[in-house]
Amino acid sequence: MAEARSDGAGSIRPQPGPERLERTVDTPEGVALSMMLASRGDRAIAFLLDAVFMFLVLLALLVALLALASVPDTGDILVSFGLIAFFLLRNFYFIYFEIRRAGQTPGKRIVGIKVIDRKGGPLRADAVIARNLTREIEIFLPLTFLAGGGGLLDNDIARIAALVWVGIFALMPLFNRDNLRVGDMVGGTWVVATPKVMLLSDLTEAAATPAVEPARQFVAGQQLRPTEARTHTFTDAQLDIYGIYELQTLEDVLRRHDSEETRALVAEVAERIRTKIGWNGTVPESKARGFLQDFYQALRQRLETRMLFGERRERKRDEE
Amino acid sequence: MSEESAGIEAPASLRSTQFRREREDTWRELDGLLTRVEKKGIGALDPDELIRLPMLYRATVSSLSVARATSLDRNVLDYLENLARRGYFAVYAPRLRFRESIADFFVRAFPASVRVARWHVLLAALFMALGAATSWFAVAQDPELYYAFVPDGVAQDRSPASSTDSLRKVLYDEDVSAVSRLQLFASFLFTHNAQVGIFSFALSFAFGVPTFLLLFYNGTIIGAFGALYQSRDLGADFWGWVLPHGVTELGAIVLCGGAGLLIADSLLFPGNQGRLDRLARNGRVAGQIVLGAIAMLFLAALIEGFFRQLVHDMTIRYGLAVFTTMFWAAYFVFAGRAKGVGNG
Numbered sequence: 171m172a173e174a175r176s177d178g179a180g181s182i183r184p185q186p187g188p189e190r191l192e193r194t195v196d197t198p199e200g201v202a203l204s205m206m207l208a209s210r211g212d213r214a215i216a217f218l219l220d221a222v223f224m225f226l227v228l229l230a231l232l233v234a235l236l237a238l239a240s241v242p243d244t245g246d247i248l249v250s251f252g253l254i255a256f257f258l259l260r261n262f263y264f265i266y267f268e269i270r271r272a273g274q275t276p277g278k279r280i281v282g283i284k285v286i287d288r289k290g291g292p293l294r295a296d297a298v299i300a301r302n303l304t305r306e307i308e309i310f311l312p313l314t315f316l317a318g319g320g321g322l323l324d325n326d327i328a329r330i331a332a333l334v335w336v337g338i339f340a341l342m343p344l345f346n347r348d349n350l351r352v353g354d355m356v357g358g359t360w361v362v363a364t365p366k367v368m369l370l371s372d373l374t375e376a377a378a379t380p381a382v383e384p385a386r387q388f389v390a391g392q393q394l395r396p397t398e399a400r401t402h403t404f405t406d407a408q409l410d411i412y413g414i415y416e417l418q419t420l421e422d423v424l425r426r427h428d429s430e431e432t433r434a435l436v437a438e439v440a441e442r443i444r445t446k447i448g449w450n451g452t453v454p455e456s457k458a459r460g461f462l463q464d465f466y467q468a469l470r471q472r473l474e475t476r477m478l479f480g481e482r483r484e485r486k487r488d489e490e
Numbered sequence: 491m492s493e494e495s496a497g498i499e500a501p502a503s504l505r506s507t508q509f510r511r512e513r514e515d516t517w518r519e520l521d522g523l524l525t526r527v528e529k530k531g532i533g534a535l536d537p538d539e540l541i542r543l544p545m546l547y548r549a550t551v552s553s554l555s556v557a558r559a560t561s562l563d564r565n566v567l568d569y570l571e572n573l574a575r576r577g578y579f580a581v582y583a584p585r586l587r588f589r590e591s592i593a594d595f596f597v598r599a600f601p602a603s604v605r606v607a608r609w610h611v612l613l614a615a616l617f618m619a620l621g622a623a624t625s626w627f628a629v630a631q632d633p634e635l636y637y638a639f640v641p642d643g644v645a646q647d648r649s650p651a652s653s654t655d656s657l658r659k660v661l662y663d664e665d666v667s668a669v670s671r672l673q674l675f676a677s678f679l680f681t682h683n684a685q686v687g688i689f690s691f692a693l694s695f696a697f698g699v700p701t702f703l704l705l706f707y708n709g710t711i712i713g714a715f716g717a718l719y720q721s722r723d724l725g726a727d728f729w730g731w732v733l734p735h736g737v738t739e740l741g742a743i744v745l746c747g748g749a750g751l752l753i754a755d756s757l758l759f760p761g762n763q764g765r766l767d768r769l770a771r772n773g774r775v776a777g778q779i780v781l782g783a784i785a786m787l788f789l790a791a792l793i794e795g796f797f798r799q800l801v802h803d804m805t806i807r808y809g810l811a812v813f814t815t816m817f818w819a820a821y822f823v824f825a826g827r828a829k830g831v832g833n834g
Contacts, residue, residue, distance in 0.1 A: 201551050203575050272583035292582040300777025306692040358770025367572035370565045372507050418564040471504050
């Protein structure tokens with residue numbers, strides 16, 4: 171069976187990341203939904219973006235304050251205003267956005283990740299508050315140390331100890347499998363990716379359903395052959411050779427964009443299957459796609475019927 | 491069986507294909523709604539659509555269950571999984587209007603959280619008192635020990651080396667020259683103290699040890715000051731100077747310490763829940779306590795910055811101190827108690 175596992179044409183899946191990032195969440199409806207955790211890189215980028223935004227706001231504020239400072243006697247008021255604004259921004263930027271925008275700060279939105287409750291319930295305000303107040307030790311404390319130590323660290327040992335201490339908190343996401351920050355642990359949250367998947371035509375459909383928008387039709391730019399003209403049939407014994415994994419790999423192949431390469435692949439796969447199942451007759455290259463489509467339909471029907479009877483064949487038997 | 495013929499009729503379509511055909515419109519409708527919600531927020535939907543959304547979501551979830559059991563079209567499975575997930579995010583997104591949640595916070599959630607952590611808060615208060623008592627006795631015996639407890643930055647010319655007159659001057663500073671200076675003071679105090687408060691909460695993650703130390707340390711500073719002023723017979727004046735805002739400020743720091751100890755507790759003694767579960771549950775309570783404490787520190791900074799420099803009459807100062815004590819006591823004991831149900 172072909173090893174080609176391409177991204178089905180048109181389906182925008184998350185990067186084929188390691189399964190270690192996949193998690194399940196039990197929704198209140200009693201269904202388990204699978205989620206992909208956001209990668210550490212994504213989270214770091216989102217944070218940097220947010221930091222940039224905060225910095226820009228602060229800058230704008232500073233400029234405004236300086237402009238106003240030319241008015242006499244307002245100097246101290248402006249400084250105090252600035253201090254308060256910086257404090258509020260630093261601590262409440264994240265809290266505000268994660269509450270108001272369903273767990274997404276602007277940075278997270280750009281990167282395409284989101285904060286959710288780890289248990290599957292709604293994301294609550296107090297969770298958002300808790301997870302963001304711990305940023306003090308994760309970000310600002312290290313920054314303070316790097317910037318000069320606050321006078322407490324006069325000797326090197328203290329400095330190193332402090333660095334290690336702070337490092338552990340700041341780098342906590344590296345030390346656990348769920349990429350949890352200290353804030354995530356305290357708030358009962360984690361951060362997941364939010365990809366989108368498009369619905370493609372069913373491969374066994376005779377013709378594209380009129381309801382589907384043309385833009386969403388990615389079936390290798392080719393017409394599906396109407397079922398009445400199906401010319402290839404298979405015995406049950408032949409269909410019992412392969413399992414679900416092979417079926418879905420075949421689906422991938424059939425959904426590829428049309429190209430020279432694809433046609434060659436299709437022909438190769440058709441030949442391999444033909445040989446494996448011992449199908450009599452030849453499959454010329456022009457009919458390879460049709461052969462695969464018929465085989466796909468038959469195989470899927472067979473496997474789905476068996477599934478309804480509780481028999482789920484995941485992969486082909488190995489003794490061949 | 492002939493291999494290549496049109497003789498054997500295949501069924502028109504698979505059951506799973508039919509299933510998809512029947513439900514596809516529902517999915518697409520949900521998809522459309524969700525795309526709009528994701529772009530513009532839940533407000534982008536009109537009331538009819540808002541009612542449709544959870545219905546469509548549940549229909550999709552049920553489609554997903556059925557598809558998992560009966561269909562092998564991976565695209566459909568991926569799509570439904572993804573759609574259900576997006577629907578889940580939209581339906582269960584926090585839907586809080588800021589003003590309401592702020593009112594609810596101060597009237598109910600904050601005092602309730604403090605009550606949940608009352609033993610930890612008491613422990614924190616005890617530790618701070620311990621620190622104060624320690625330094626008080628130490629400095630009363632030997633004024634030079636003052637320097638061991640109070641770093642220069644905090645002392646600011648108030649030390650055993652200062653004259654009694656200069657010490658008194660601090661308590662009754664007549665320099666009202668710049669009203670704006672007060673504001674500066676207040677804001678610096680607010681942000682500085684609030685950071686300390688958040689710190690003791692955040693540091694609690696290290697099993698509470700830093701929190702204990704921080705509480706003790708803050709206590710020693712107060713105690714040292716108290717002893718110093720006492721030795722110059724300015725004791726009553728000193729407390730009249732500190733307490734009006736100090737009750738609120740120290741109260742807030744004790745609350746932060748209590749919040750920190752609550753977290754440390756859940757790390758050390760998870761009981762029969764998982765450590766992370768207990769941590770998450772208590773973490774949220776603790777976070778609310780700290781948030782409320784920050785608000786208290788803001789109040790304290792206002793009192794400190796404005797009231798203290800403007801009002802010098804001892805009776806009024808003590809009056810305010812007593813008032814704030816009673817206010818906070820009543821607030822934390824009585825506010826937000828639901829009728830008959832104890833909730834956090």
